[in-house]
Structure formats: structure tokens, C-alpha cells
Amino acid sequence: MNMSLRERKKQRTRQALIDAAGRLFDEQGYEATTVEQIAAAADVSTRTFFTYFRHKADVLYANSFERIDVGVRVIGSRQPGERPVQLLARAFDEMLAESWEMGLTAGLVGEAFKLPIHSHRASVDRSDTRLERLAAALVSACDIDRLTAYSMVAAAIGAVSGAAAVAMGEGRTDEEVLAETARACRRALAGFDS
């Protein structure tokens, strides 16, 4: 980890923004918090916020995007003979494990799942979405058609999000939430093991 001063500063600012956003979202809710407030709390200009995150909502997913990397990596490490369903389930397990480990606040995750997030003006770079990246990885790793791959990943994401939202909404413990999401994921995938 030999970062240049520049690099370190960038990381620090980025983290400051994430922390500030997390704190403010928890305190006032997502909608009630403005980018201006986040930037002020992180001691940078509003304009600078947008050099780190394309959209206000992206700060919520900041770590989520890194989690996707984990999933893509798992998919890339497919064992010979491993079936797509198993592989994808394994990828989700790793991603979910990561999620809790890196101490996302419930507030952050909760908001993230709650939001039917969209994009305002942003011309939505599809290749950057969770679905796209995981499905693409699955297609390259296995002998599977795009349609099936996308359906599988989308079903899994849906199940996981739905389960997590309800479980967290009901105030379950982290362990329970983790267990329930993993279970929902497997159930959603089961039928694709044709």
C-alpha cells in the first residue's frame, strides 16, 4: 500500500464523504439530507462531492460497488464442473459476508435497499450496474446463455434485497439477516439448476 500523498488524500476525502453521508442519513434520513450538507460536513465544496460520486445515491452504494468486485472475482474462480447456480450462490455468500464484515451501518444498508433508486439526469451507465457486472462475469465463466444468466442474477438480487429489507425492517440481528438473505438467495436460484 504505497500510495502517493495525492492518493492518500483522495481516499481520505472519499471516506470523509462516506462517513458524513452515513451520519447525516441516519440522523435526518436520505431525502432530507442535501449534498451541500454532506460536502460541508466533509469539509469540501459541493462541486467536489460530484467528482467522487456521480449521484447522491452512489455514496450509499460506495462500498456495495466494491462488494461486486468480490462477487465478480468469485465467479472468475469457478471450479471445473461447478454449476452456475452453485457458483452464483457462492458469489453471493462472499458478497454478503463482506457486507457485514466491513461494518456497514444498518442505516446505510437499510436506506440502500429501501430506495427504488434511480437516476436523475445521469445517462445511466448500464455496464456499471450490479446486475450487468455479475451477469457478464457469469456468462464468461460458464457455458450459459445471456438470458439465463441475467434472469438468475436479477432473481438473486431481488430475493436478497427483499429478504434483507424485511429482515432489517423487523429488527432482526445481523446474523439472522445474513442467514435469511442467504436462504432467500438459494431459493431464488434453485429453479435455475435445470
Added chain:
Amino acid sequence: MNMSLRERKKQRTRQALIDAAGRLFDEQGYEATTVEQIAAAADVSTRTFFTYFRHKADVLYANSFERIDVGVRVIGSRQPGERPVQLLARAFDEMLAESWEMGLTAGLVGEAFKLPIHSHRASVDRSDTRLERLAAALVSACDIDRLTAYSMVAAAIGAVSGAAAVAMGEGRTDEEVLAETARACRRALAGFDS
């Protein structure tokens, strides 16, 4: 259908907005089209657009929301002994059948699926989302816990959206798209038949 003049006018305006939006989205794409343009094309003020649709994106889902009603109704009509998975699959079949019947342009549907839709300022009325409404209906109709219901519905929605997006992206015929989405839906649900 004995509507008052007022009611008829409202429907006409609403339809004019939907039509104008569909046309413009097809011609220029979703992002490039402004609400101002849609309103102008429908010959109403910009402000009026927002009395019909809460968000720009809602005009895309205009008919989709009505489809959800169909699904909710199917779920409400559960046959004694019918399992949640069968019931939900039936609901999705009906909703999908409706979709093509009422002549949604591929452009409209395509855009709708493409968008990782979100909400700008709008404090997202959750009880109004597809997921919420279908899951809630399922919980009342069957003896099923919220967590499972939400996971199921979310998985199904994901699978259907994913399959539809890919199938349409590949230029399949309407029949094929319909068949593939129905299949993806069933596969996503299969594992929930515990």
C-alpha cells in the same frame, strides 16, 4: 362507462401525455426528453404533467401500475389449497399477458426495464411500489410470512425484468419474450415451494 365530461377529459389528457412521452422517448431517448417537451406535445403546461404523474419515470410505468392491479386481483382470487408459488406464478402470467395485449410499444417497455429507476426528491411512497403491493396481497391471501413473500415477489420481478430486458435487447418476437419471461419467473419461484 358513463364518465362525466370532466372524467373523460382527464383520461384524454392522461393518454395524450402517455402517447407523447412514448413517441418522444422512442425518438430521442428517455434522458434526452424533458418533461417540458412531453407537456408541450400533449398541449398542457409542464406543471400539469406533475398532477398526472409524480415523476417523469412514472409515465413509463403508467400502464404497468394498472397491471399490478391485475396481479393483486389474481392473488386475491386464490383457490383453496393453492400454493403461494402457483398463485404468484399465475398472477405474473396474467400481468404479462395484459402487458402485450394492451399494446405497449417495445420502446416503452424497453426503456422501462432499462432504467434502474429511482426517485429524485420524492419521498418514495413505498406502499405504492410493485413489490409492496404484490407482496402485501400475497401475505393476506396465503398463510405466509412477510419475509418469504417479499423474497418471492422480488425474485420474480427480478427474473422477469432481467429476462425481458435481454430478450427484447436481442430483438426476439413478442411471443418469445413472453415465453421467456414466464419461464424465468417460474424458475425463480420454484425454490420457494418448500
Added chain:
DNA sequence: TGTAAATATGCATCGAGTGCAACTAAAGTC
């Protein structure tokens, strides 16, 4: 130390979305 490259910031502007108040047209009343 000076210069090139990367960041940060201010400013102007666009588009979505909301609240409010004034206006217009339809509906119901006498």
C-alpha cells in the same frame, strides 16, 4: 525552483419536482 499534471472550487445553467395562489371550466342548485 519551476513547470506540468491532477484536484479543488466557484459560477452559471439545466432539468426534475413542489407549494402556492390565481384562474378557468364543469357540476349541481335554485
Added chain:
DNA sequence: GACTTTAGTTGCACTCGATGCATATTTACA
């Protein structure tokens, strides 16, 4: 048919997310 009530339309001002551009300010590197 004129009168009032009520629903729906519109303009206006404003907030906030987001982008482009031009200008500082830093850091890197010779």
C-alpha cells in the same frame, strides 16, 4: 339561465441534483 361550488389548469418562485467550464490550488517530477 344565472349562481355557487368544486375540480382541474396554469404561472411563478424556489429547492435540489447534476453538469460544463474556467480558474485556482496542490502535488509530482525534472
